[in-house]
Amino acid sequence: MLATVLIALFLAGLIFGALHDVASMTIPNWLSIAFAVLFPVGALILGVPLVTIGWHILAGFIALLICFGLFSIGVFGGGDAKLIPAVMVCVGPAGAMAFVYGLALTGGLLAILILMSRRFVPSHAVPGFLQRSVVEGPGIPYAVAIAFGGVWAIPASPVLFQIFSASALNSLTML
Numbered sequence: 001m002l003a004t005v006l007i008a009l010f011l012a013g014l015i016f017g018a019l020h021d022v023a024s025m026t027i028p029n030w031l032s033i034a035f036a037v038l039f040p041v042g043a044l045i046l047g048v049p050l051v052t053i054g055w056h057i058l059a060g061f062i063a064l065l066i067c068f069g070l071f072s073i074g075v076f077g078g079g080d081a082k083l084i085p086a087v088m089v090c091v092g093p094a095g096a097m098a099f100v101y102g103l104a105l106t107g108g109l110l111a112i113l114i115l116m117s118r119r120f121v122p123s124h125a126v127p128g129f130l131q132r133s134v135v136e137g138p139g140i141p142y143a144v145a146i147a148f149g150g151v152w153a154i155p156a157s158p159v160l161f162q163i164f165s166a167s168a169l170n171s172l173t174m175l
Contacts, residue, residue: 002042002045002046003046003163003164003166003167004166004167005042006038006039006042006046006163006167007160007163007164007167008167009034009038010035010039010090010150010160011151013031013034013035014087014146014147014150014151015147016031017031017083017143017146017147018141018143018144018146018147020143021079021141021142021143021144022129022130022141022143022144023129025077025139025141026079027077027079027080027082027083027143028079029079029082031083031086032079032082032083032085032086033086034086035083035086035087035089035090036060036085036086036089039056039089039090040053040056040057040089042163043056043159043163046163046166048159052092052159055092055093056089056090056091056092056093056159057089058093059088059089059091059092059093059096060085060086060088060089061085062088063084063085063088063096064081064082064085067080067081067082067084067085068081076142077139077142079143080142080143080146083143083146084103084146087099087146087149087150090150090157090160091150091153091154091156091157091160092157092158092159092160094156094157094158094159095153095154095156095157095158095160096153097156098149098152098153098155098156098157099149099150099152099153099156099157100149101149101152102145102148102149102150102151102152102153103145103146103148103149103152104145104149105148106144106145106148106149106152107140107142107145110140110141110142110144110145111140114140114141
């Protein structure tokens, strides 16, 4: 049951962050805090070894240092620079490369789509909830790429995959 709640919160948080970023070009701080805090607590309750949880926290800390550097030179916005390390805490070191790969691939495609939209789609044809990210700002709603990267990393992250698998098994046995 807890596994189902944790994976649902993980996925819901990713989706919420992506939609919020698209609509407002911001990512709430509480979302990053929730990822960074809820994963270690949930993993501890599920019996994940402390050493493994420690490695996940270390992966998030290393990502925070890298993202802080990228934020300071203007590559990322502040919300992106906080959400990436928070999600990295969840995916851990084993899922880090898959997360970064999914993030970079999706982010590149998203940037191309947004830039093409800004150039070729008239602003009056863009739906209201996309106005802020597609028409108005120079930035890219990168939480969309972070969300795809987080989902992409689930199979590569032993802890997340175990939680996801346990959740799926629970759902099947309830049928």
